[in-house]
Every structure is written in structure tokens, then in C-alpha cells.
Amino acid sequence: MSKGVLLVNLGSPDSPEPKDVKKYLGEFLMDERVIDVPLWARNLLVKGIILNTRPKASAAAYKKIWWEEGSPLIVISERLKSKVQEQVDFPVALAMRYGSMTIKKGLQELVDKGVDEVFLIPLYPQFAMATTETILVLAEDIRKEHFPDLKISDLPAFYNDDDYIEVLSNSIKKNLEGKNYDHLLFSYHGVPERHIRKRDITKSHCKIDGSCCVIPSPAHEFCYRHQCLEVTRLVAKKLSLKDDTYSSSFQSRLGFDPWLLPYTDRTIERLGKEGLKNMAIATPAFVSDCLETLEEIAMEGEEIFHEMGGKEFTTVPCLNDDEEWVALLAKWIKKWSN
Structure with missing residues (x-):
């Protein structure tokens, strides 16, 4: 062959x-x-x-x-x-x-x-x-x-592959070296909630209720939400991040159906309103920078943060090359x- x-x-x-x-x-x-x-x-x-x-x-x-x-x-x-x-x-x-x-x-x-x-x-x-x-x-x-x-x-x-988590963590650490930030937001591309339920091979596990993604289940093999949150958990562990210094969110929703929460734009807005002055944001659903990272996050996201009183907004590049x-x-x- x-x-x-x-x-x-x-x-x-x-x-x-x-x-x-x-x-x-x-x-x-x-x-x-x-x-x-x-x-x-x-x-x-x-x-x-x-x-x-x-x-x-x-x-x-x-x-x-x-x-x-x-x-x-x-x-x-x-x-x-x-x-x-x-x-x-x-x-x-x-x-x-x-x-x-x-x-x-x-x-x-x-x-x-x-x-x-x-x-x-x-x-x-x-x-x-x-x-x-x-x-x-x-x-x-x-x-x-x-x-x-x-x-x-x-x-x-490969979201939970040890080598991938190592590479992603190293990239985030390297790109944030010397940067001033108090909160690291992991922003993932959003999907409608029904996509999660449709791909639940158990037909009963995925309730999107805040707990199902951390309870072991065969459903996780095809659960986008679980896999995103697991990337955040594994990277946070690798980088020894404190619990109150990072979070996850979902971007790029379309239409009026329920999409995965919390929304990235609303999260950036909330963090600014709560008085956060310096934040960083990584986008681990993408391996290559694109419209959703370069415009929606690095431009629109920064604009929202500044409007809410935030000062430094640092965007972590994707893995790229x-x-x-x-x-x-x-x-x-x-x-x-x-």
C-alpha cells in the first residue's frame, strides 16, 4: 500500500x-x-x-x-x-x-x-x-x-491527548509570557444544544445541566461540550491555574435556538462590568487563526472589553504552524x- x-x-x-x-x-x-x-x-x-x-x-x-x-x-x-x-x-x-x-x-x-x-x-x-x-x-x-x-x-x-494538551499548554504559556492578565477565558465555537443531544449515543446522558459533562459516560466520545470543557480543565491543570482565574465560553451563535452557554461576548461584557481590567483569551476549538479568532475575538471582543472599562485584552494565537x-x-x- x-x-x-x-x-x-x-x-x-x-x-x-x-x-x-x-x-x-x-x-x-x-x-x-x-x-x-x-x-x-x-x-x-x-x-x-x-x-x-x-x-x-x-x-x-x-x-x-x-x-x-x-x-x-x-x-x-x-x-x-x-x-x-x-x-x-x-x-x-x-x-x-x-x-x-x-x-x-x-x-x-x-x-x-x-x-x-x-x-x-x-x-x-x-x-x-x-x-x-x-x-x-x-x-x-x-x-x-x-x-x-x-x-x-x-x-x-484529540482533545484529551496528553501530547496535544502539552503542546497547547506550552503555546498558551509562551504567548502569555510577560503579558498582564488576571483572567484567562477559553472561548470555543458554539453549537446548538440540540447537536449535543443528537449525538448522545446513550440517548439519556446529555442533559446540559451543569453536571453531565463531568460524570463519566460513553456519550463523551461524541459530546462537543464535554470535550471543550475537558480541554479547559486539562490545560488549567497543566498550567496550574487557580480556579477563579479562568473560565470557558462559546462564540459565534446563529439564529434563535438555544446554543451552548455561556456566550463569549456576554462573558467578556460581564467580566468588564465586574471590574476586571486585564484579560487574555484563547480559542482551542481552532488550530488555525481565522475569521472567528482574528475578527470576532481579537477585534470585536477587545472592543466590548474596552467599552466595559477593561484595559488590556490579550489574544492567544492558535497553534497555526x-x-x-x-x-x-x-x-x-x-x-x-x-
Whole structure:
């Protein structure tokens, strides 16, 4: 068997122009694992409302963070791929779940190099319907239709992997060295509460009541909320953080259904109102900086904090192409290949 690796991240519009943003949002929001309502309702919501109102505002947000080389998420992911390729002996390709860098193109690139066994790595530490699951389902559909002889295996969620926690903790510590902060907020991408309940394999454990995530259960294998809170707990332990100096929150909600609490923007607002003057924020649901970290957190979040009387607002970069993170990915790939 000839082996190869496919790194898969979320994706990005081809440009920050409204037409490209609209196309990207259309693909993203019409995914049944992102907005998990019946097709007629999804069509009405996405094509009838969101795509007629949101692209212009989203394009303005993308323009704020766009780099000369292109989308930060794409550029960072390409740098990561290149560095990983330097450390392993077989082909490494990069794909995105949404946008023009498709999973089909990534698999084709590997097949064209003679690969018949692929290690697919979703670049998400935690499992979620709208991230890991949608990547794996689409990859399998593409394999069946276009590459029936291809064997694909994947990297499971690595949120509690000791090496990952070590790398993440080291990155946070390094980036906060010499910074002035009294509270560290771990902000994770939000999902609707129903996503948690839908992926509860026990059909009864996930009550989202404040205790279910700390009670051992098979449900935790697919519980995004548990996995996020576990990252916070493990990093806090590794960094010896005191209980009242850190917390977790969830960002980027959409629509009116209940989403995971507490919300990041409200948490930043509350901390400022309570008199906190200096805070730092890390975003461990992402391994690559993107719109949600560079604009929503580093710009909008800081603005909220300052409006509430806060002074210093420090944003911890994602792992991006950090050398320890690259080495860990290479280690996992080599372990798979043996």
C-alpha cells in the first residue's frame, strides 16, 4: 500500500468580496450538519433570509483580516502542510470542507501520486457534527463515488491527548509570557444544544445541566461540550491555574435556538462590568487563526472589553504552524504508518 495524508480544515471564501462570501456561506450553511433542519426550512432560512442579508457584513469582516497572501486560514493551513511534509516520507495534501479547495481535489492529488491508503486528519481537536462529522461523511461519499479502491482511515478527536494538551499548554504559556492578565477565558465555537443531544449515543446522558459533562459516560466520545470543557480543565491543570482565574465560553451563535452557554461576548461584557481590567483569551476549538479568532475575538471582543472599562485584552494565537504542533502531527502520522 502507498500511503498519503490529507489535512482538512474548515475553508474560506476565495476573496473577501460579497459575491465570493455569498457563495461560500451558501455552501457552508446549506450543510445539513451545520443547520440541521429539514431541507425546506434550511432553504427558506439560508437562501431566503441569510444570503440576502449577511454576505455584505461578512465580507466587511473578512476584509478586516485578509492578508496580502490571501485568506489567513488558507495561508496558515498551507504553511502547516508544508512543514508537516518536511517531517514525513509520504505525500501530504491539504483540503477544505467548504470552498474551492475541495476534499475531492485533495484526494485526487494524493491518488495522482500513487497513493491508495489515506490518513485523513480533520484539523479539529473536538468532535462535532458541524466539523469532524461533516468532513468524514463527505470524504466517505466522495471515496465511494470517485475512488472506490482507496482506503481511508482518520484521526479521532484529540482533545484529551496528553501530547496535544502539552503542546497547547506550552503555546498558551509562551504567548502569555510577560503579558498582564488576571483572567484567562477559553472561548470555543458554539453549537446548538440540540447537536449535543443528537449525538448522545446513550440517548439519556446529555442533559446540559451543569453536571453531565463531568460524570463519566460513553456519550463523551461524541459530546462537543464535554470535550471543550475537558480541554479547559486539562490545560488549567497543566498550567496550574487557580480556579477563579479562568473560565470557558462559546462564540459565534446563529439564529434563535438555544446554543451552548455561556456566550463569549456576554462573558467578556460581564467580566468588564465586574471590574476586571486585564484579560487574555484563547480559542482551542481552532488550530488555525481565522475569521472567528482574528475578527470576532481579537477585534470585536477587545472592543466590548474596552467599552466595559477593561484595559488590556490579550489574544492567544492558535497553534497555526507552531513547531511543536507540526512535530506532534508528524508523530501521529508516523504512528499511523507503522
